[in-house]
Each structure stands twice: as C-alpha cells, then as structure tokens.
Amino acid sequence: MINGIQLYFRLLSTSIRSQMQYRGSFVFLTIGHFLTTGIEALGILALFDRFGNLNEWELPQVVVFYGTVNISFALTEAFARGFDIFGGSLVKTGEFDRVLLRPRSTAVLIAGWELQMHRLGRFLQGLVVLVLGLIHLDSTFSILSFFTLLTAIIGTILFFYGVLILQATMSFWTIESLEIANVLTYGGVETAQYPMAIYKEDFRRFFTYVIPIACVAYFPLLPVIGIPDPLGSSRTFQHLAPLVGGLFFLASLTAWQLGVRYYKSTGT
C-alpha cells in the first residue's frame, strides 16, 4: 500500500518534470485554460447583468455552484488523465500489455500516467469565482459551511473520477475511446454550473438518480448558500448526499477490475 503511494507520487513528479521541458507551452496552456474555462463565468455574469436574476436565484448563489464544480473538475482532470486517454492511447495501441507486465496495481499505474499541470487554469478561475461568490452571499460563512463545501468538493471529484474510470473501462470492450463520455464530464460541468432546480424535470431526474451529479454538486451546496431547496429536499439529505460520489467512485473501480480481467490485447 505504502509502496503503491510512493510509486504514485514518483510517477507524478516524473510527469511534472517532463512537462516543464516545454515551459513556454505550459504557460500558454495554463493561461489559455484559465481563459477558455473562465469564459463561462463571463457568460453567467453577462446574463445576470441583462436579466437581473434567475427566478429565486441571485448571482452570488449561482456562482457558488459554478466555482465548486469547476475546481472539482479541474482536479479530477489533472489527476485522471491516464483514464481519460486510456481507450485511444493504451487499449487501441496494445500499450496496456506493458502495463500489465508490471507487478503493480493497474489502477495506480494509470492514475499516475500523467499529471496535467495546465488544469491549474480551470482550478484558479473556479477558485476566484467561488471566493467572490462566498464573499457576496447574504448568509454568513461559518466553519460548518466550510466543511460542507469541502465534502461537496470531494464528492464531486470522486464522482468525476468515477465517470472517467468508467469511460476507460468501457474501452476494454469497445477498443476505441468513447467520446460520448464527454456528455457526462464536460456536459456535467456545464449542467452543474447552474442550480439543478432550473432544468426540466426528466433531465434533473437523470442527473440525480442515473448519473448522480446533483447529489455532489447541487444538494450539499444548498446549506452552504443558506437557502431551502426549491425542490423540497431536507437538510439531512443535503448533508449526506456527497456520500453518493464516494459510492459511485467505488462502483467504477469495481467495474474497472472486471474490465482488466476481460481485457484482450490488440497487440501484434
């Protein structure tokens, strides 16, 4: 176990050093990522400027959703790159055979494949927006709300990590990388930037019961913002909801192990 963790950090530090060989590109990438992902915030700002508010929601409340989902997704993307590119770069090429030869956990090796440094761009813009939102909230921000926020962030990271593991797992069967998973990752981020309550009911149900992003990036943020749920969920439920993210992650990991057992090489 300890050995696994050591290995993981070693892999990550190698990845960082190799990316620092292209320092100019890293700087460009990070700035570019900050701007491209931060643009959505400009969109929200412009819409609020034009329309005043969004039903019962005010700007600072909405940007708490925005900030949380963005910093969580940035961290997931940074650390789950191996799973993200898995289908195209490892299964299709037969490269995964080499990973299997190593006497270590495949999940750890793939998780340590690459640490994408430039995701810092999305993380920073999300953080700036989140802090600004929290400052301008009407309700006071206590230690308790800080911890609730933290559980929401951890839950969201685990949820997105789970989606990326599932995406990688699917490619054991399809050989290709499944771009369709983008609907759940990027689409999930896009969706969760606004409070779930504004969407159509079927759509909301899908993102609560099938793909539980509402459980990690909507319900637990309501006590942080300090307003009752327009959908009528209880506070207890809202506090417990991020656990669903953890369960989703564990389920994906189990699926991954099944997938590894199924794996047939494409190699020559």
Place this chain on the structure above:
Amino acid sequence: MSLKTVAFKHSVQIYWVVFAVRFKTLLQYRAAAIAGVITQIFWGSIKLMIMAAFYAQATVAPPITFPEVVAYVWLGQVLLGLLPWNHDPELDQLFRTGAVAYELLRPLDLYMLWFARILAFRTAPTLLRLVPGLIFAMLLLPLIGLEEWQLKPPEDVVTLVLFLCSMVATVLLSCVFTILMAGAMFWTIEGRGVASLMNGLVVVFSGMVIPLPLFPSWLQPFLQWQPFRGLCDIPYRIYSGNIATDQAVAEITFQFGWVAILLASTYVLFSFARQKVVVQGG
C-alpha cells in the same frame, strides 16, 4: 495558353486533389460523428433550458427574442465543427516529428497546400454532423412536444440565400484562423498552447458562449467590430431575422473584409515563418 497559365492550372489542380483526398478521408470517421451529434444535442438542450429560465422571468425585452436565441443556439451546435477552436492534429504531428521539413521541400506554396487541407478538416466533419443534428432540431423536437425549442427554417428565400452567402465567409474566416494557429507552431513547435488561447477568444467573441446581443450594451461597440463575430453571430442572426435583410449585405461585406485582411496578413506571416522553423529529430 502561356506557360504561366498552364502552371497555374496545374497547381490549382494539385491543391484541389489535396483538399479532396483529405475530405474523403475525414468523411470516414462516422462513429466519432455520432458521438459528436449526441454531445451537441445535449449541449444545445442545456443552453436552451438555461436561456428559457432567464427569458421566462425577463421584465425588459432583451435585444434578441427567445425564438431567435433558439435558432442561434441550434445553428451554433450543428455547425460547431466550423469553429476554429482546434487545429488539424496531422499538422501538429508534422512539427513534433520534424516531418515539416518534407513539407517545406515540396515545390508548392506551403500556405496554399495547408489551406486546402484545413478547408477539408473544417468542412468534412461538420458536414457529417450537420444532417443528423438538423433532423433532430428541425423535425424531431416538435414531435416530442418541444415546439418552442425547434429550429425553424428561415423566413423567406432571400434570408436563406443571404445566410448561405454569409456562411461562405464564415468558412473562409474559420480556415484563416485555423491556419494562423498552424503558423504559430513555427515558433512554438508544440501547438496546444496557442490553440487553447485561440479557443478562448473564438468561443466568447463569436457568440458561442452567449449570443453577442445579450452582452452589456457598453460592450457592444467593441463586439461589433471584432472579426470573430463573423464566425457565428452574423450568419445566425441573418438566419433568424434578427439582422434584417437590408442590413445583411453590409454585414456580409464586413465578414469578407476581415477575410481579406486576415488572408493577406497570415500569408505574409507564413513567408516569415518559413525562415524560423526548427526541424525536430535527426
């Protein structure tokens, strides 16, 4: 026919073949297109739900009506491939492997050669996604009871023709921005950084994030003059009638004006770039 015209005809033929081959190759990626269509439909739906929520409680009429926004959003999704937000991975590979040296050896104009390839790269995948996307947005949506989200055909034939003229400029403009990204690689070798910077500019200033008329009024004078507007805002608003037919000609001229300026300046850039190139590998 003079020798010069023969040579000219011959070279045009070459660029046409480069375009056609790349175009046909790219038409093979059908599975990717299906994934793309589903993503775009999903995206369009989220955007419309958000917009609908804002519009439902608007007290002052915004400068663009909800039906016009619906057309704006759907056209943006089905024509997404035309946005110059990424560039040909094949060109990226050329720089990384050093194979760009072979490109420079060819007795052809590098700019024209790459322009032909990029034209195929921009149009072929878009064409693949356009049809199923349109079927969904125009025909399927009313069938499932969501008429208010349907992409309606343009008002009359004149509008349609003006829209198509505007789209010609859009395609050219998109190719010029794409080739600018490729040209930047002569300096940076690795293309992703510049591409992501371009991506940011394109997405916000074309109107993809939110329709440009919804931005605050004090920003409008600036938004009005920047070239990225020609990528989405102008054609989509001509389509929906938000830009009236009598203004449309001026707007299309504006688009072609930017095409001319950018074509000329990227061409000059390329002639400098040739001398800057670093060939990787040995």
